[in-house]
Amino acid sequence: MSWLLNLYETYEANLDRVGEIERKHNTQEFTLLPISHTTQNAHIEILVTEDGEFHSARVIDKDDASTLIPCTEESASRAGSKIAPYPLHDKLSYVAGDFVAYGGKIKKEEPFTYYIQQLKDWANSPYAIQKVKSIYTYLSKRQLIKDLVEEKILWLDEEGKLIEKWDKKYESFIGDKPSIFSVVAGGQESAFIRFNVHSSNEILTHVWKDQDMYKSFIQFYNDLLSDNDLCFVTGKSLPSTERHANKIRNAADKAKLISANDTSGFTYRGRFNKSNEVASISYEASQKAHNALKWLINRQGKIVDQRVFLVWENNGQRIPDPTADAYDTFPSSSSVDTKVEKRSFTNQEFANEFAKALDGYRNKLSSKANVNILIVDSATTGRLAVLYYRNMDKELYLNRLIKWHSTCVWMHRYRKNNNNEYVEFLGAPSSKDIAFAAYGPKASDKIVKGLMERMLPCVIDDRNIPLDIVRSALLRASNPVSMERWEWEKTLSVACSLINKREGYRVTLDTKNNDRDYLFGRLLAIADVLERQALGREETRASNAIRYMNSFSKHPARTWKTIQDSLQPYQARLGTKANYLSSLIDEVASRIKIEDFNNRSLSGKYLLGFYSQRHELYQKKDKKVSNEGVTN
Structure with a gap:
């Protein structure tokens, strides 16, 4: 419990x-509902005077349809032919005393009898306010449909009965299709009616927004x-x-x-x-x-295919979402990397920066505050299940977030700021972006919500990321020709985050790392940058390094020979401008041991070396290399 x-x-x-x-x-409205109340989409609003006379009526726009209404236990769970009226606002068959007279169909007993008796009890109780009495006085006259027909809200056929379903044959004596048939899914009989009270002396609060109305019914119903x-x-x-x-x-x-x-x-x-x-x-x-x-x-809450992911603190304070990326988690839109990037980046340094950014959340929470994480979903139409629930100390929760974003960390550049400009940010990607990186942007909501649920223990319980997710993201990131450039760049950085969670590498280039796979990744990045520099800004086709990337990940030694052979024309075209990158290729390749220079497939570490080396080269202003091509 x-x-x-x-x-x-x-x-x-x-x-x-x-x-x-x-x-x-x-712009959709919502509220913390009072007890004994629920929400319902209304179709028609009827305005009555304080004396209980009809004033006016209108068909409600869909944007304004949501209405807070009082309800009983029976009415909240009514179904089928069961008669269980709502206390005030309800369907036409309940609130209209002349429903049967205008051809309304009822299965057994007339619902209005039960409705008006319940409303009478409320109106005559010591808790009733004037608005309840005004609405009861009007409805007890049993002429609601008559008034709505005269107001041209409801429409009758040739026999003076309510039109069940709009047909073009009615255009001959009615004209264009009335608005009521556009807002009601079934016939006019299924229209839901809400009531309001008009005063000529003052502006009254809408009945469904009136705190005194809430209290009136709660007190009345509690006595029952x-x-x-x-x-x-x-x-x-x-x-x-x-x-x-x-x-x-x-x-x-x-x-x-x-x-x-x-x-x-x-x-x-x-x-x-x-x-x-x-x-x-x-x-x-x-x-x-x-x-x-x-x-x-x-x-x-976050809802994916009707599965709800919810994180909250009992006092209502905002809590960082464990499924969000670092860009959304920070209180401000500025990214943390502006300070960290100038130093030799380590996970601990980023963890310290991230902890400072979370201080705003930490200080707002009380010392006894606990964080609740809840996932609910329904397997059938009528049953909702709690799939996951945790109650955690706030310090433990925030520390787990810090560890997650400082270990599953990489440099990302797929988010936009308020000026619609791409920004770089450090940290972990969102669970939804991990799903798209692993299974593609067309992954179904069923797959996405399943992955988000599997990733949650990785964040808040510090568990390892499932290998199948990491492997899937690695394979897609190693096949850039199968997707658009922007999609591949995003997939690449997300895959690097997942791999780095297991390897614990730095985001900035580690020039002292002599791991075979990391060095092969660096070679591939240098080859890509060299060819892009030779092609210039005008040419947008993929480099040979990118085209052969999938093959390179499986057979690095053999594929590297093909890539290096294809580099020679570009090295010749650049002349002395290629000296730095050519010498860098020699320097990195010389650090690979002879026995490691083979065709054994590469692990995900090669992506880390590729990304870090490429990012380092693009940032080197003194070498005048940019990701657009040559900078003169």
């Missing part, structure tokens, strides 16, 4: 944010709850529930994390007689925990 308890405590720590409207980057039992989450004796929330990942999500309706299956049969003997959870704890989870997912 630890994840439920931490979600419950998160809700308790953020009570001041309940009902507060927040926006995502795409009974059957106290021991809550396994809070340890208190409180009214229990067997109906738990859905719509966890989005408004259309039907999957539940907790469910006990399989009385004839094998969920608990043979061990317990009743579901509450397995675990009893109070209504309050269930509501607060699920609402906190919904809020956190909207606020900072």
Whole structure:
């Protein structure tokens, strides 16, 4: 129950944010829901006066459809033909007293009877505010559809019945297709109605955003709850529930994390007689925990193919994401390498710089703060499972991030800043970029989410990266002709990060490293830079070193002879300008032992030597070599 308890405590720590409207980057609104409330997409908004008279109505745009509505246990989990009205806003068949008179179809009993009785109880309770009474007064007149037809919101056929589905034959007496048929997926009968109250004296808060409305229903509904039992989450004796929330990942999500309706299956049969003997959870704890989870997912969760990756701290402070790259993890957009690059880079130096960058997060968290990591996904439409959960001390978590970004580290240049310019940054790549490097940019979401889950223990538990992932990225990075230049450069730097995690090399060129594979990689880089220098800025074709890279990784000695033979025309073209690079080839090749100069395939270390040597040459201003060609 630890994840439920931490979600419950998160809700308790953020009570001041309940009902507060927040926006995502795409302007979609979300909020920390009050208990006994949920969200629903509404299609029609009806405005009534404080005296309970019809004022006006409109069809709601899709961007404004999300509505916070009160709900009961029964209505939150209603399905099929079951009659379980929402307390205030609901479908047309529930809120319209004249629904049957206008041809509305009902299977058994009329839902309006149950709806209006429940609303009456609320309106007559000591907790009801004027808005509830105004809406009840209007709806009890049973003329909602009549008013909507006169307002030209709903439309009738020749027989005076609600049009089930729009057809071109109605254009003869209606005209163009009314907007209601564009926002409702089914017929007009399935339209969801929300209510608002109009005042001529003052501007009233929208009903679905009114804190007093929330409190009114919560107090009313709490008096209806009974059957106290021991809550396994809070340890208190409180009214229990067997109906738990859905719509966890989005408004259309039907999957539940907790469910006990399989009385004839094998969920608990043979061990317990009743579901509450397995675990009893109070209504309050269930509501607060699920609402906190919904809020956190909207606020900072990552969703890949409906799998949720969530990291949070109970007090609501922002926490660095373990699946993000170093560029996103730093509090500012500036990269750390500006200071480190001038020195002889080591992992420890970068770890120190990274630790300083994380101090902003560290200082905001309380001394007792814990970090929660949660992964949830659904195998079926109705069941949501917790695939992974960890609760960690904040210091341990941040130290693991520092170690991850300072060991799985390399120089990357595939991110853009606010000016849409490519920037270099040091650190680990994101889990999603690792997936694309290993399996290609067209990898399915199923593959990506699976890899992201496998990489999480590598970050927060300091485990080794699975060999199949490293091997796949190495093979793709060794085959540059199979992809676009930008894609290969990104794949190369990500692959170097993964290999460096296992090898522990420096990012800057290690001129004292005499490892055979590292030296072969350096030779390949020098050959590439020399040919690019000879070709100049105008020529964009791949060099022979790049073209033969895949073969070189498998048969280095044999392929190097082919590459070196192809370099001779370019060395002749450059003349004395090629002296430095030619002598560098001789110097690096001379350090390879005779017995190691063979066709044994190269390990991933050759990529580290290739990348570091090439980067070093491109940065040498005194030799006037750039990655564009010759610099005059």
